[in-house]
């Protein structure tokens with residue numbers, strides 16, 4: 237099969253960067269590709285644990301990677317196994333992941349089971365000497381996340397999480413611009429993710445309801461926080477290059493009163509030490525505004541999901557337009573009441589600039605997986621990637637605590653790592 241793996245040079249070209257140095261400062265995990273030429277003839281043996289909807293999506297990239305053999309699959313639901321075998325027909329099938337982990341020839345696993353089952357499987361995989369790619373959110377509790385991260389450190393096995401935006405060329409490029417000060421001081425990040433749908437899956441028989449619709453029940457999911465906020469909070473802290481210390485929020489079930497236990501309507505405010513704020517809002521009964529991470533600097537705004545940025549001051553329009561603008565301005569200036577006290581702050585009509593031309597089709601998932609494969613082959617953990625995944629989940633779990641307890645929650649010292657502005661007491 238012809239290689240579809242993106243080369244480092246193509247990758248750099250794709251995101252419009254001449255040199256890796258600039259990019260590595262904002263996104264150091266890209267160093268995963270630094271040996272891509274040397275590993276050309278190498279292969280790794282991977283197993284997929286939980287090849288459900290996401291697991292099979294990940295497999296669809298892995299089966300095209302000539303450096304990967306998918307040698308084993310494990311699921312407790314036969315329809316998932318049947319579907320996964322169409323992608324990897326040679327794979328050995330297991331119903332118990334512990335048996336799969338006994339196969340010493342397996343280098344790494346991809347864990348895509350429901351959230352409440354991630355931790356034990358990941359811990360056992362690390363102990364069995366496997367490298368681990370675990371879907372986000374990584375753990376169901378903060379303590380689970382901390383134990384997973386510690387195990388990664390102690391066993392020195394590779395640890396990747398399903399934060400694909402870390403490898404999305406639009407995000408990588410615009411983060412470099414943000415960190416270079418292009419948009420000035422970032423004083424707020426507004427994130428939101430709206431949908432119009434019940435999030436339910438059809439269930440072949442009633443006793444499978446909680447197994448198949450695990451996202452809707454508190455025993456296995458923390459709803460919109462762990463499923464959606466996890467991505468956007470990571471983007472906010474990536475832009476700000478620091479971590480918030482507190483969060484407050486409110487959650488409710490306001491529309492989908494169908495027996496679900498997780499909220500369908502959430503607002504959270506994350507607070508940084510100097511008062512800068514990052515918000516997350518989500519409703520799943522209206523999708524008009526879709527999803528975005530609005531990164532607000534005093535010189536400009538970034539909307540990476542849309543793939544655009546906007547400067548506060550638009551360069552002067554040429555010729556005739558400039559004349560009309562000047563005429564309009566002088567007219568307003570001549571009206572005695574004119575001024576910001578009555579003029580509405582109407583939304584900016586500025587159409588902005590594309591970060592990378594029209595929106596690319598890939599969302600970073602294929603490159604994230606390619607980077608995991610490189611790391612499994614070289615045995616080198618790229619800097620910051622495990623910590624980014626850890627804090628992405630920790631912040632959404634912190635937000636979840638604020639929703640449940642109805643009060644301001646501070647980030648517990650015992651779960652801090654030496655990362656960005658957080659300093660660990662226990663590590």
Ligand SMILES: NC(=O)c1ccc[n+]([C@@H]2O[C@H](COP(=O)([O-])OP(=O)(O)OC[C@H]3O[C@@H](n4cnc5c(N)ncnc54)[C@H](O)[C@@H]3O)[C@@H](O)[C@H]2O)c1
Nearest residue numbers: 286287288289290291310311312313316348349371372398
């Ligand atoms: N990164 C992303 O953008 C993204 C997107 C979607 C889902 N996810 C994550 O992927 C994970 C899976 O989500 P999904 O939508 O694919 O769920 P899913 O229900 O479609 O798939 C989960 C699979 O795990 C299987 N499973 C359950 N318990 C198991 C066990 N003990 N051993 C082996 N298999 C087991 C289920 O039978 C099912 O086939 C979740 O953590 C979710 O948050 C990430």
